[in-house]
Amino acid sequence: MRGKGTAAALRFAIILMVAVATSALVSAYTQRPDPDLSETRLSVHEADQEQIMRGRQLVLEHACSGCHGGSLTPDGPAWLTGLTESLPGNEFLIGPCFTEQGAQPCFRTRPRNLTPDNLTGLGRFTERQIFNALRYGLRPGETPDVEITSTTPGQGNFPASPKYLAPPMPWVAWRLMPDEDLWAIAAYLKRGVKPVRNVVEDSEGPPDFWVETYTDVLAGNPRPVPPFPAAAERMPASGSPDMDQVLRGRQVAVQHDCGACHGGFSNPDAPGFLAGVGISPDAIEYPIGPLTEPPLSGPCSVQADGVACWMMRPRNLTPHETGIGGYTDRQLFNALRYGLRPSTTADVEIKSTVPGQGNFPADPDYLGIGMPWPTWRYMSDDDLWALIAYLRHGLKPVDNEVAASEAPPDLWAGMYTVENIGPYPAPAFPTANEVGGRE
Amino acid sequence: MTAPVTVLLLVVAAPAAIAMPLGADQGPGEPIAAETLTSPAVLENESLGPGTVEVTLVASAARMSLVPGVETDVYAYNGTVPGPTLEVREGDRVIIHFRNDLPEETTVHWHGLHIPWSADGSPFHPVAAGESVDFEYTIPEGSAGTYWYHPHPHHRTALQVAKGLYGAIIVRAADDPLRDIPEKLLILSDNRFFADGSIDMPDRHTPVGNIDFENGREGDVLFVNGQIMPVIGLRAGEVQRWRVVNASAARMYRLSIPGQELLHVGSDGGLFEKPVPTDEILMAASERVELLVRGTGQPGTTTVLRDLPYNRYIPQTRPADWSEPNDLLTVHYPDDAPVEPVAIPSTLRRVEWLDTTLVTTTRVMVLTQGFINNRAMDMARVDETTTLGTTEIWQVENLVGMDHPFHLHGFSFQVLDRNDEPEPYASWQDTVNVPAHSMVRFVVRFTDYPGKWMFHCHILDHESAGMMGILEVR
Numbered sequence: 001m002r003g004k005g006t007a008a009a010l011r012f013a014i015i016l017m018v019a020v021a022t023s024a025l026v027s028a029y030t031q032r033p034d035p036d037l038s039e040t041r042l043s044v045h046e047a048d049q050e051q052i053m054r055g056r057q058l059v060l061e062h063a064c065s066g067c068h069g070g071s072l073t074p075d076g077p078a079w080l081t082g083l084t085e086s087l088p089g090n091e092f093l094i095g096p097c098f099t100e101q102g103a104q105p106c107f108r109t110r111p112r113n114l115t116p117d118n119l120t121g122l123g124r125f126t127e128r129q130i131f132n133a134l135r136y137g138l139r140p141g142e143t144p145d146v147e148i149t150s151t152t153p154g155q156g157n158f159p160a161s162p163k164y165l166a167p168p169m170p171w172v173a174w175r176l177m178p179d180e181d182l183w184a185i186a187a188y189l190k191r192g193v194k195p196v197r198n199v200v201e202d203s204e205g206p207p208d209f210w211v212e213t214y215t216d217v218l219a220g221n222p223r224p225v226p227p228f229p230a231a232a233e234r235m236p237a238s239g240s241p242d243m244d245q246v247l248r249g250r251q252v253a254v255q256h257d258c259g260a261c262h263g264g265f266s267n268p269d270a271p272g273f274l275a276g277v278g279i280s281p282d283a284i285e286y287p288i289g290p291l292t293e294p295p296l297s298g299p300c301s302v303q304a305d306g307v308a309c310w311m312m313r314p315r316n317l318t319p320h321e322t323g324i325g326g327y328t329d330r331q332l333f334n335a336l337r338y339g340l341r342p343s344t345t346a347d348v349e350i351k352s353t354v355p356g357q358g359n360f361p362a363d364p365d366y367l368g369i370g371m372p373w374p375t376w377r378y379m380s381d382d383d384l385w386a387l388i389a390y391l392r393h394g395l396k397p398v399d400n401e402v403a404a405s406e407a408p409p410d411l412w413a414g415m416y417t418v419e420n421i422g423p424y425p426a427p428a429f430p431t432a433n434e435v436g437g438r439e
Numbered sequence: 440m441t442a443p444v445t446v447l448l449l450v451v452a453a454p455a456a457i458a459m460p461l462g463a464d465q466g467p468g469e470p471i472a473a474e475t476l477t478s479p480a481v482l483e484n485e486s487l488g489p490g491t492v493e494v495t496l497v498a499s500a501a502r503m504s505l506v507p508g509v510e511t512d513v514y515a516y517n518g519t520v521p522g523p524t525l526e527v528r529e530g531d532r533v534i535i536h537f538r539n540d541l542p543e544e545t546t547v548h549w550h551g552l553h554i555p556w557s558a559d560g561s562p563f564h565p566v567a568a569g570e571s572v573d574f575e576y577t578i579p580e581g582s583a584g585t586y587w588y589h590p591h592p593h594h595r596t597a598l599q600v601a602k603g604l605y606g607a608i609i610v611r612a613a614d615d616p617l618r619d620i621p622e623k624l625l626i627l628s629d630n631r632f633f634a635d636g637s638i639d640m641p642d643r644h645t646p647v648g649n650i651d652f653e654n655g656r657e658g659d660v661l662f663v664n665g666q667i668m669p670v671i672g673l674r675a676g677e678v679q680r681w682r683v684v685n686a687s688a689a690r691m692y693r694l695s696i697p698g699q700e701l702l703h704v705g706s707d708g709g710l711f712e713k714p715v716p717t718d719e720i721l722m723a724a725s726e727r728v729e730l731l732v733r734g735t736g737q738p739g740t741t742t743v744l745r746d747l748p749y750n751r752y753i754p755q756t757r758p759a760d761w762s763e764p765n766d767l768l769t770v771h772y773p774d775d776a777p778v779e780p781v782a783i784p785s786t787l788r789r790v791e792w793l794d795t796t797l798v799t800t801t802r803v804m805v806l807t808q809g810f811i812n813n814r815a816m817d818m819a820r821v822d823e824t825t826t827l828g829t830t831e832i833w834q835v836e837n838l839v840g841m842d843h844p845f846h847l848h849g850f851s852f853q854v855l856d857r858n859d860e861p862e863p864y865a866s867w868q869d870t871v872n873v874p875a876h877s878m879v880r881f882v883v884r885f886t887d888y889p890g891k892w893m894f895h896c897h898i899l900d901h902e903s904a905g906m907m908g909i910l911e912v913r
Contacts (some may be wrong), residue, residue: 094602118838119837129813139808139809141808142839144815182606199875202755203839204754204755205754207649207753
């Protein structure tokens with residue numbers, strides 16, 4: 001049973017997911033890649049290098065730059081430099097004003113500078129403080145550099161009066177990443193990114209804004225995740241992909257927050273986990289628009305009169321025929337990697353990102369409004385196949401017919417292009433915004 | 440120090456009345472109070488010996504009226520808030536017989552004075568309730584300036600200062616170039632009260648206490664020498680020297696007199712080399728300034744000493760009224776006959792830069808919210824170590840979105856640059872404000888006095904929570 005705060009937070013998270021997606025696309029739309037690979041390469045220990053590259057991969061696929069600056073790939077300007085005058089759209093309204101113009105309270109969240117600049121970024125914070133921020137939500141500037149061994153305030157170095165990051169951070173699902181992945185993100189931010197001096201004013205909101213809600217949200221998104229198989233899950237049938245792959249897919253699903261829109265958040269014990277609108281109390285249909293031209297804005301309640309508004313309806317991702325049951329693994333792979341709608345895209349291996357070439361449809365039909373999530377195509381092939389194996393073999397089928405999302409038919413056609421969302425694969429490390437690399 | 444070589448008659452434009460903001464002046468015909476500002480008593484010298492100042496200071500609980508109509512339980516030095524002023528001269532031998540009649544442990548820290556560690560009155564020198572201790576030290580030559588004293592017990596400083604324990608120290612030079620100019624001491628403080636007069640100082644772990652911790656506790660009642668909006672008389676043409684002490688726990692003051700130029704002549708450690716004309720002066724918690732004010736108003740009118748808005752806060756806890764100015768005192772231009780303008784020396788004294796070629800170490804001090812270099816204060820830990828005779832640069836970096844005033848015990852320093860912008864002139868400070876997301880570098884020489892010296896944020900709520908470290912000078 002969740003309280004009022006949780007419901008508000010859940011709705012809020014969904015709103016933000018959309019905001020992140022749209023703002024990432026907006027910045028991608030307005031920025032052009034400017035690769036400069038001529039930078040001097042520094043010698044870095046190979047093990048460190050591997051960790052930094054892992055961190056880069058995670059930063060890419062979790063769309064950190066969607067809020068924190070830059071295009072979706074590390075080659076564009078302002079990569080992770082935080083809110084800048086050139087990217088003003090990354091300042092978010094937090095509170096009822098996000099959905100209702102003028103409603104109070106209304107706070108501005110300003111994404112921080114994540115580059116290792118000493119005064120304005122993460123340069124003077126330790127990797128452990130970054131780890132503690134991602135795992136426990138604790139602000140590096142108000143939390144000492146200590147190992148935390150508890151989640152109870154006042155115990156095991158967890159501060160008695162914890163100071164959390166400004167919403168929407170700490171992103172609850174990201175704390176479910178394995179330790180080594182969080183350390184890898186910290187390593188990349190500290191040692192793989194060039195420092196950029198950019199002062200970002202602190203976010204607004206009362207000091208205790210997040211405390212109660214965050215605690216509430218955490219209760220609904222337990223860490224560790226309940227043992228497999230949880231209520232929404234089943235043991236794979238014999239002959240299915242191996243258990244390791246299914247469990248890896250489960251990890252990918254929870255840490256990428258699929259359930260924030262598709263139901264159940266990161267808790268496979270939650271009713272309707274990943275089963276879509278109508279079954280899961282957490283999966284709501286969501287009005288979005290106007291989408292006709294950049295900047296893509298948020299919910300329709302803040303639209304001007306007469307502007308179209310579309311309903312986004314998160315799909316049923318369980319292996320029932322009303323869910324993903326009718327599609328092949330490869331169609332699902334193509335949906336996640338290339339954004340192509342499984343119901344209208346042939347079951348073929350795609351070898352290009354250019355329409356009309358290498359089996360990429362000449363007239364591509366993309367997923368609905370919230371998807372395709374542009375940065376998930378940067379997940380490794382292994383992770384995408386694992387995620388698909390989990391959905392198909394690790395989830396119980398749930399009968400839930402979800403009506404199609406609404407959207408203008410050509411919504412993504414002009415947007416989901418290399419020019420707008422960046423290249424696949426991502427530019428090689430290091431770009432002009434990065435440091436390191438093997439000699 | 441050298442005698443002034445040239446004399447500059449400062450031409451301060453007489454402000455037209457219309458130049459003053461609305462409400463700042465008071466039209467003729469309305470009753471104008473005579474000067475009401477009072478100064479704290481000067482500690483009586485009990486010694487007859489030359490060059491010796493021997494005084495008695497007692498801290499005790501008291502009950503008095505700080506705000507009209509109600510009484511407040513306070514802590515007071517010698518029964519007054521602020522405490523009496525310690526007036527000494529360079530070279531004086533000072534003996535202070537201190538008695539702690541408080542119901543709790545305390546210390547007395549002689550803020551800014553360069554004196555032996557044993558007399559520093561830091562958390563290492565607690566004086567138990569009911570105990571007495573003698574502080575003895577010699578005032579160094581060249582240290583003429585305005586200082587202050589306040590308690591510094593571990594974790595209790597903010598509370599004890601809020602309860603009324605603070606007083607000024609004036610160190611005079613034999614060759615003070617401004618000795619003929621009448622002077623006034625202005626000790627600025629603020630406090631917050633409940634309706635019954637008791638001091639509103641909530642527990643740290645309450646919502647309001649949490650905000651007090653974040654911002655540093657501010658009060659809505661602003662005092663000058665313990666008075667609310669006192670009046671200072673300033674005759675036409677008259678020049679006054681104001682020694683201003685920021686004894687507030689956290690509040691910064693952006694001092695200005697609407698329509699009137701100020702002449703900034705000194706900082707924590709005394710006079711500058713030359714007067715600096717300015718419209719406003721920013722004072723962080725615990726800083727002092729010396730300034731000259733010339734009577735340029737129309738006789739029979741008034742203006743105010745105003746604290747202009749200054750955004751030192753993080754947005755989460757920024758007070759809703761932060762952008763409102765605060766008036767601190769009324770400046771009354773009496774109808775008296777104008778006074779002949781006095782000559783203000785163009786050179787006040789020599790202030791040499793410390794020799795930075797002697798610097799052997801640059802120490803980085805990273806300030807976050809409640810921590811220095813990511814650690815909270817531990818009395819059993821030495822954070823930094825140096826040796827006598829060393830000259831160092833301290834690079835103080837503020838990583839968070841609010842200002843932190845940084846104070847070093849025992850040793851005054853010279854700011855070299857702020858965010859790489861070189862300081863225009865040398866001056867002596869013991870506290871420097873480090874604005875949000877910025878860096879200040881200063882040079883300091885550890886000439887003498889080994890010991891475990893504190894450095895800390897002088898927002899007292901931060902200091903008391905542990906935003907402090909220990910430098911051991913060996």
